Amino acid sequence: MPSPAGLLHHSDRGSQYASADYQRALADRGIQCSMSRRGNxxxxxxxxxxxxxxxxxxxxxxxxxxxxxxxxxxxxxxxxxxxxxxxxxxxxxxxxxxxxxxxxxxxxxx
Structure with a gap:
């Protein structure tokens, strides 16, 4: 299923979201990743x-x-x-x- 253009996935800095596999899955689908600032x-x-x-x-x-x-x-x-x-x-x-x-x-x- 294609992702809508300009889709942004925002998350905290949890290890599951920062993992290389997760980041790759987002990138493969054209989804931009955004993460909260550390400790905020x-x-x-x-x-x-x-x-x-x-x-x-x-x-x-x-x-x-x-x-x-x-x-x-x-x-x-x-x-x-x-x-x-x-x-x-x-x-x-x-x-x-x-x-x-x-x-x-x-x-x-x-």
Missing amino acids: CWDTGVVESFFSTLKTELMHEQDFPTRESAKAALFEFIEVFYNRKRRHSSLGYVSPVEFEKAASQVPLAA
């Missing part, structure tokens, strides 16, 4: 938080019979629920869509 856990904090939420709220004890059903569930979770309906504490308990809408209505300083 803040590099992946936001995405780790998202995946924790995804696993807890969607994936926990869920069984997808096909790849297509998993893709549809992920799309529904991210595009319909997570971005449009789910309230985020980091955004003052509004959804990302509501936050962006409110932010776009704030006049810019001269």
Whole structure:
């Protein structure tokens, strides 16, 4: 299966991700590798938080019979629920869509 152009795989510096075999597998598929800075856990904090939420709220004890059903569930979770309906504490308990809408209505300083 070909990889989408410009695909970037970001990971921490775990030995499984840094291994020559893993790096070769990425390169063979045209996937660019990116790794966090050494000793800096803040590099992946936001995405780790998202995946924790995804696993807890969607994936926990869920069984997808096909790849297509998993893709549809992920799309529904991210595009319909997570971005449009789910309230985020980091955004003052509004959804990302509501936050962006409110932010776009704030006049810019001269």
